[in-house]
Amino acid sequence: MKLRTLTLGLLSASALAFAAHAESITIATVNNGDMVRMQKLTDDFTKANPDIQLNWVTLEENVLRERVTTDIATKGGQYDVMTIGTYEVPIWAKQSWLLPLDKLGDDYDVKDIIPAIAGGLSVDGKLYAAPFYGESSFVMYRKDLMEKAGLKMPDAPTWDFIKQAADKMTDRANGVNGICLRGKAGWGENMAFLTAMSNSFGARWFDENWKPQFDQPEWKNTLQFYVDLMKADGPEGASSNGFNENLALFQQGKCGMWIDATVAASFVSDPKASQVADKVGYALAPDNGLGKRGNWLWAWSLAVPAGTQKADAAEKFVSWATSKHYAELVASKEGWANVPPGTRSSLYANPEYQKAAPFAKMTLDSINAADPTHPTVKPVPYVGVQFVAIPEFQGLGTTVGQLFSAALAGQSSVDDALKQAQDAATAAMTEGGYIK
Amino acid sequence: MARAVTTQHKTIATAAAWVVALLIFFPILYTIITSFKSEQEAIQGFNLIPSGTFESYSEVQQQSGYFKFFFNSVLLSVGSTVLALIVAIPAAWSMAFSPTKRTKDILMWMLSTKMMPAVAVLFPIYLIFRDSGLLDSRIGLTVMLMLINLPIVVWMLYTYFREIPGEILEAARMDGASLWNEIIYVLTPMAVPGIASTMLLNIILAWNEAFWTIRLTTTNAAPLTAFISSFSSPQGLFWAKLSAASTLAIAPILIMGWFSQKQLVRGLTFGAVK
Numbered sequence: 001m002k003l004r005t006l007t008l009g010l011l012s013a014s015a016l017a018f019a020a021h022a023e024s025i026t027i028a029t030v031n032n033g034d035m036v037r038m039q040k041l042t043d044d045f046t047k048a049n050p051d052i053q054l055n056w057v058t059l060e061e062n063v064l065r066e067r068v069t070t071d072i073a074t075k076g077g078q079y080d081v082m083t084i085g086t087y088e089v090p091i092w093a094k095q096s097w098l099l100p101l102d103k104l105g106d107d108y109d110v111k112d113i114i115p116a117i118a119g120g121l122s123v124d125g126k127l128y129a130a131p132f133y134g135e136s137s138f139v140m141y142r143k144d145l146m147e148k149a150g151l152k153m154p155d156a157p158t159w160d161f162i163k164q165a166a167d168k169m170t171d172r173a174n175g176v177n178g179i180c181l182r183g184k185a186g187w188g189e190n191m192a193f194l195t196a197m198s199n200s201f202g203a204r205w206f207d208e209n210w211k212p213q214f215d216q217p218e219w220k221n222t223l224q225f226y227v228d229l230m231k232a233d234g235p236e237g238a239s240s241n242g243f244n245e246n247l248a249l250f251q252q253g254k255c256g257m258w259i260d261a262t263v264a265a266s267f268v269s270d271p272k273a274s275q276v277a278d279k280v281g282y283a284l285a286p287d288n289g290l291g292k293r294g295n296w297l298w299a300w301s302l303a304v305p306a307g308t309q310k311a312d313a314a315e316k317f318v319s320w321a322t323s324k325h326y327a328e329l330v331a332s333k334e335g336w337a338n339v340p341p342g343t344r345s346s347l348y349a350n351p352e353y354q355k356a357a358p359f360a361k362m363t364l365d366s367i368n369a370a371d372p373t374h375p376t377v378k379p380v381p382y383v384g385v386q387f388v389a390i391p392e393f394q395g396l397g398t399t400v401g402q403l404f405s406a407a408l409a410g411q412s413s414v415d416d417a418l419k420q421a422q423d424a425a426t427a428a429m430t431e432g433g434y435i436k
Numbered sequence: 437m438a439r440a441v442t443t444q445h446k447t448i449a450t451a452a453a454w455v456v457a458l459l460i461f462f463p464i465l466y467t468i469i470t471s472f473k474s475e476q477e478a479i480q481g482f483n484l485i486p487s488g489t490f491e492s493y494s495e496v497q498q499q500s501g502y503f504k505f506f507f508n509s510v511l512l513s514v515g516s517t518v519l520a521l522i523v524a525i526p527a528a529w530s531m532a533f534s535p536t537k538r539t540k541d542i543l544m545w546m547l548s549t550k551m552m553p554a555v556a557v558l559f560p561i562y563l564i565f566r567d568s569g570l571l572d573s574r575i576g577l578t579v580m581l582m583l584i585n586l587p588i589v590v591w592m593l594y595t596y597f598r599e600i601p602g603e604i605l606e607a608a609r610m611d612g613a614s615l616w617n618e619i620i621y622v623l624t625p626m627a628v629p630g631i632a633s634t635m636l637l638n639i640i641l642a643w644n645e646a647f648w649t650i651r652l653t654t655t656n657a658a659p660l661t662a663f664i665s666s667f668s669s670p671q672g673l674f675w676a677k678l679s680a681a682s683t684l685a686i687a688p689i690l691i692m693g694w695f696s697q698k699q700l701v702r703g704l705t706f707g708a709v710k
Contacts (some may be wrong), residue, residue: 026654027653028654031668031674033664036499039499055654055655056500056655057654057655057658057662057666058499058500058666059650059662059665059666060665060666060668061668063650063665066651067650070558070559070562070651071562074559074562074563074566075566076562076566076571077566078571078572078654079654171454202678205683244479248479248480252480273475362530
């Protein structure tokens with residue numbers, strides 16, 4: 001009896017000692033397929049690091065953004081690893097809210113990260129977040145409808161070609177819209193698309209002195225082209241369509257073309273979800289011959305907030321989740337097609353990945369065609385392709401998004417929308433102290 | 437003839453009541469229906485007949501354990517309600533039975549705190565919670581939920597207590613009851629229907645509170661609102677899973693409401709007819 005008590009006591013003491021030794025880190029993340037998959041595969045990490053426990057907090061994107069911003073701005077220390085995008089990284093790094101990632105390990109191979117992505121996540125040459133999944137945007141089109149229209153999609157189309165193709169593919173009687181584009185208001189919804197599109201029209205949000213540029217002809221050309229194109233060839237109620245709505249339309253065969261995130265390629269080519277899976281072709285986002293294409297660049301990345309007490313364990317996890325080893329782990333369990341795309345050059349050089357993902361080359365070319373540090377034809381004082389990396393942009397971007405969405409819905413004219421956008425941007429920039 | 441008209445009126449009134457009830461309940465019903473669809477079915481437009489698959493439920497349970505969140509929801513809503521009643525019963529008693537010149541103003545002031553958008557005080561509250569080590573703690577959140585629902589609890593109890601004749605309390609006092617005995621043995625039993633409905637309403641409010649419960653928690657204290665929030669996704673299909681998570685989250689409170697509806701309606705209409 002005594003022996004039993006003693007053994008039990010010893011066992012609980014050692015369990016307590018272990019528990020005291022084990023460090024638990026809290027990871028805040030968004031709910032998308034790649035992130036959910038990562039949560040299922042964490043055994044691989046905890047086996048190699050038995051002294052680190054992982055707690056997950058999954059939140060809807062906007063809630064996550066607000067939640068982690070509150071925590072990081074107050075140094076609340078609730079999270080040890082945060083999932084953030086290319087918009088937050090430059091702003092937060094400048095505020096010293098993030099720790100630079102300089103202990104990712106010898107075999108991490110930082111140089112393998114696609115340069116355009118690494119550029120968007122670095123400040124003064126230091127990497128502040130490691131990309132978990134990256135994307136650009138491109139044209140997805142129906143090869144059968146294109147053939148029926150007697151046209152051939154070039155690898156790098158112009159906006160004029162897109163308009164011509166959309167006109168010919170539109171077949172209202174059979175419910176086919178020539179083109180589906182985002183119209184739902186929001187800085188990450190219609191403004192992501194329109195800002196990227198405006199780059200290819202030579203427009204910019206601000207000049208070198210932060211003066212808003214919505215009163216310039218380039219913006220007028222962009223918005224007029226978009227509204228005319230959507231009125232002639234877009235789906236009904238387009239002003240409330242975002243990524244998910246357009247995805248559903250395309251999968252049901254109701255869109256001839258759709259310009260959106262490269263990640264959509266895996267959904268539209270999935271025979272289980274898409275009725276047109278075997279008929280989809282891909283091309284670079286359109287341009288106007290001005291040297292910039294209308295594609296964006298985004299990367300969901302893992303960063304370590306400066307307020308954490310467990311920086312080493314957190315960085316160890318970031319290194320694991322964004323490593324080549326992790327890509328191989330996903331491939332071995334769920335196939336190459338499910339490896340998070342858009343972060344490492346080595347993935348795109350892998351013949352097995354190329355075979356599993358027919359859109360791989362076009363995805364890489366699209367990512368490489370975006371340059372977050374020089375996003376526009378004319379010079380600008382900001383970084384970011386489909387956003388302006390300043391704190392004021394979330395609010396301003398959404399306000400302008402609402403104005404442009406109203407123009408698409410026919411509630412206001414293109415000129416009125418641009419004038420109001422110019423006023424709103426001028427007010428926001430004056431209030432922010434950018435212009436006097 | 438008169439009888440026939442009455443019957444006709446009754447039928448119309450009943451039909452109208454059913455239509456209104458169905459309109460109000462329909463979003464919940466459609467959520468439940470959607471939870472039994474596959475993701476593809478869920479996004480394919482309006483359809484009242486699901487294929488009856490349970491795949492969303494099993495995926496939801498697999499992705500994040502329901503019971504941990506459920507336990508927190510029960511603890512937070514019941515805990516904050518009990519705390520609120522402990523504070524509000526004496527407060528409402530003093531306002532109802534010994535009102536002063538300023539009682540009305542105090543009541544209005546209490547209510548006015550509900551008129552301010554919660555986000556306006558997010559940062560101060562967050563900093564207080566951070567400095568007192570209350571972030572992600574059940575105790576901190578229980579107190580928070582108690583505080584935000586307190587004005588409504590005080591107001592409801594105040595209205596019920598005013599219906600109780602002051603003479604009964606005076607009689608108790610004459611018989612030598614102390615202040616606490618008066619509140620506990622005389623006032624409270626008489627106000628049971630009112631207190632019960634206040635309690636039920638407060639539990640529902642606390643259960644559904646989604647601003648603070650999401651913002652002040654991470655893992656330990658996260659209730660079902662955080663559980664639902666984790667199933668919304670900007671890219672990819674999620675309607676069926678989100679519906680399954682919502683159904684699981686509202687089921688307990690819906691069932692509780694169903695069983696206590698008599699009490700709830702009685703309490704809410706208490707004092708409405710004079």
